[in-house]
Amino acid sequence: MSVTWDSQILMLLTGIVGLLAVASLIGTILARRIGSDDGRAVVANLNARTKSWWVMTAVFVAALATGGVGSVVLFALLSFVALRELITLTPTRRADHRTLFWAFFVFVPVQYLLVYDAWYGLFAIFIPVYAFLFVPVRTALAGDTSDFLARTAKIQWGLMIAVYCVSHAPALLMLQIPGYEGQSAKLLLFLVVVVQLSDVLQYVFGKTVGRRRIVPALSPNKTWEGTIGGIASASLVGALLWWSTPFSPGAALLIALVINLAGFAGGLCMSAIKRDLGVKDFGTLIEGHGGVLDRIDSLCFAAPIFFHITRYFYT
Amino acid sequence: MSKEAIAAGLLAGVTRLITGVRGHWQDPSAGQDGAQRVYFANHSSHLDTLVIWSSLPKALRARTRPVAAADYWDRPGLRRWLALRVLNALPVERAGGCGSRDALHHLIAALDAGDSLILFPEGTRGDGQAIGELRSGLYHVARERPQVELVPVFLENLSRILPKGEVLPVPLIGRAHFGLSIRLAPDEDRKAFLTRARLALTALGDRK
Numbered sequence: 250m251s252v253t254w255d256s257q258i259l260m261l262l263t264g265i266v267g268l269l270a271v272a273s274l275i276g277t278i279l280a281r282r283i284g285s286d287d288g289r290a291v292v293a294n295l296n297a298r299t300k301s302w303w304v305m306t307a308v309f310v311a312a313l314a315t316g317g318v319g320s321v322v323l324f325a326l327l328s329f330v331a332l333r334e335l336i337t338l339t340p341t342r343r344a345d346h347r348t349l350f351w352a353f354f355v356f357v358p359v360q361y362l363l364v365y366d367a368w369y370g371l372f373a374i375f376i377p378v379y380a381f382l383f384v385p386v387r388t389a390l391a392g393d394t395s396d397f398l399a400r401t402a403k404i405q406w407g408l409m410i411a412v413y414c415v416s417h418a419p420a421l422l423m424l425q426i427p428g429y430e431g432q433s434a435k436l437l438l439f440l441v442v443v444v445q446l447s448d449v450l451q452y453v454f455g456k457t458v459g460r461r462r463i464v465p466a467l468s469p470n471k472t473w474e475g476t477i478g479g480i481a482s483a484s485l486v487g488a489l490l491w492w493s494t495p496f497s498p499g500a501a502l503l504i505a506l507v508i509n510l511a512g513f514a515g516g517l518c519m520s521a522i523k524r525d526l527g528v529k530d531f532g533t534l535i536e537g538h539g540g541v542l543d544r545i546d547s548l549c550f551a552a553p554i555f556f557h558i559t560r561y562f563y564t
Numbered sequence: 565m566s567k568e569a570i571a572a573g574l575l576a577g578v579t580r581l582i583t584g585v586r587g588h589w590q591d592p593s594a595g596q597d598g599a600q601r602v603y604f605a606n607h608s609s610h611l612d613t614l615v616i617w618s619s620l621p622k623a624l625r626a627r628t629r630p631v632a633a634a635d636y637w638d639r640p641g642l643r644r645w646l647a648l649r650v651l652n653a654l655p656v657e658r659a660g661g662c663g664s665r666d667a668l669h670h671l672i673a674a675l676d677a678g679d680s681l682i683l684f685p686e687g688t689r690g691d692g693q694a695i696g697e698l699r700s701g702l703y704h705v706a707r708e709r710p711q712v713e714l715v716p717v718f719l720e721n722l723s724r725i726l727p728k729g730e731v732l733p734v735p736l737i738g739r740a741h742f743g744l745s746i747r748l749a750p751d752e753d754r755k756a757f758l759t760r761a762r763l764a765l766t767a768l769g770d771r772k
Binding site: 329333334336337341343346347349350353354532 | 584691692721723724727730732734735736737
């Protein structure tokens with residue numbers, strides 16, 4: 250797996266840095282002008298988020314700069330931390346200990362080794378088949394049968410969401426697209442930029458014009474106005490970035506729309522889990538955002554779909 | 565920097581990495597000043613001592629001595645070096661419990677020397693579900709040195725990270741909740757005090 254840098258990547262990165270600079274500027278102006286206490290809290294959170302975006306961007310770009318290895322390691326660590334956040338909040342029993350050890354220290358590294366090795370055949374089935382079957386067996390051997398189905402299902406679910414789904418993002422680097430060899434880093438960048446931008450724009454539209462809630466019992470922040478505005482505008486940006494991908498402008502629009510819808514679905518499902526567990530955030534690692542899983546919830550759903558659309562239609 | 569200081573820094577770093585632990589202080593200012601304290605905590609994992617110790621600010625760490633069972637820690641080799649030289653632990657004989665005269669004598673001597681202590685008054689590791697009855701050592705310390713603040717520390721998830729009987733840890737996120745300090749009331753007897761101390765721990769566990 251090798252990744253080359255070209256002028257297009259530099260243009261994309263310049264765009265991201267410019268966007269963040271504008272966000273920081275707006276945040277600074279807002280912080281000076283807003284007077285009410287509620288408004289102040291919102292702006293403080295907004296600025297904390299922007300600051301974290303700078304850090305996340307720096308980490309992501311540094312990983313991309315090292316080529317394939319760095320990206321695989323970065324996403325492996327994200328998976329590890331996301332799984333950690335999810336399992337910490339999920340009640341487990343003493344008998345799950347060894348199964349969990351396998352999940353963290355065998356399945357996570359092996360899945361990402363398969364990504365690095367570009368062994369698609371095993372990458373695609375390792376967790377859905379082998380880990381899926383191993384988890385209940387290992388737990389059964391521990392002998393505690395209370396809540397057996399629920400306990401094994403939670404570990405399987407954690408592995409699927411936090412490890413399997415997320416690993417499809419760096420797996421984009423293994424795709425051999427005719428006429429686009431060695432350029433897949435831009436696909437990874439496209440996926441991350443479009444999906445995360447969609448999150449940001451849904452937040453911005455929601456805060457400014459959001460009125461009608463989609464699922465009031467689940468998330469007070471997800472409104473029709475915010476969601477449609479965010480997804481539509483982020484998809485438009487995706488279309489405008491077509492030149493950095495193997496897609497035509499129309500296809501880029503359509504694909505961006507699909508991954509943004511998937512991302513919305515991801516945010517919705519992860520919110521449902523948080524509601525069920527009685528927590529607001531999965532963690533505290535990223536200031537203003539919550540945990541890693543709070544930040545990548547939409548990516549979890551979007552990455553495998555983006556990977557397979559690209560693989561099916563373009564390789 | 566001495567070998568011990570490097571090992572101490574490393575140990576605190578590795579502990580925080582594995583357990584993701586952060587100290588949560590109910591009274592945030594209490595984590596900052598250098599007041600002498602006895603931290604007493606629920607016990608369910610071999611990591612407990614390390615977790616409390618490494619979630620203390622570095623300046624407090626150097627002056628805080630974990631009270632450790634001599635039969636386990638005071639054995640030749642790495643274990644003794646880590647316990648006695650790196651953690652500066654205070655080994656006590658477990659047979660008679662902390663209430664035994666000799667052990668108590670050591671604890672008081674350490675307090676008089678100006679050190680803080682980490683105590684596990686249950687005496688042994690539990691299953692992480694319920695907090696056991698507290699042994700009387702804590703009461704005797706409170707009676708002998710009533711001016712020392714007794715800080716309850718509730719350790720969350722440590723029994724899931726490294727339960728009793730396991731060698732390999734699962735890297736979940738642990739927490740050390742430092743509660744408000746308690747003191748022995750003038751007319752309080754042993755039983756009432758220990759019940760109150762235990763309640764302080766369970767209450768921390770419930771409010772997290």
